[in-house]
Amino acid sequence: QSALTQPASVSGSPGQSITISCTGISSDVGVYDYVSWYQQHPGKAPKLMIYDVTNRPSGVSSRFSGSKSGNTASLTISGLQSEDEADYYCSTYTTRGTILIFGGGTRLTVL
């Protein structure tokens, strides 16, 4: 059981928008603006897509955006493209004891 809860899978058609949620508790997502999101294609290392809830690293498409409300963070991908099909993980700092935790991951399928 992962520390952060993500849906196991989401899907969307090309051009549509999808949102992946990441639910924690008041000692992590709820109190720190340190949520990050990672994209992982099969056989590849994870890639940082969003950091500190809303910030995009240089080179990441503006189609990717992040937000947070209470204990839940979200990653939104607009204008879905086939290359967006991948696994997505959220992560955050926590005071629970493990310091850094991940969600269980969400598989995005582009129909």
Added chain:
Amino acid sequence: QLQLQESGPGLMKPSETLSLTCTVSGASISSGSYYCAWIRQPPGKGLEWIGTFYYSGSTYYNASLKSRVTMSKDTSKNQFSLKLSSVTAADTALYYCATVYRQRYFDYWGQGTLVTVSS
């Protein structure tokens, strides 16, 4: 551009001590600007943070692994290292090293090295 490359034994037997290295290129770890984290991913499963090594020597470990983990650095080789003792089949995973920014996010990742524990 910072690059990280993990290296390890590949196949191990239960009860042995796993030793992995992370070689950094594109910058000197002596600068003190980079903190190294180790993350693992069992086959077909999600990511698990193992720990973070600060250049100052401070370490932060996942509570579930703390009793078996040691992290260190070798400045002369521009490398970070991970040791995990008393491995079992549950430690079979793809092990990644990554730089971590102030315990907030992982910005640069290596390609990972697969470690299989089997008798």
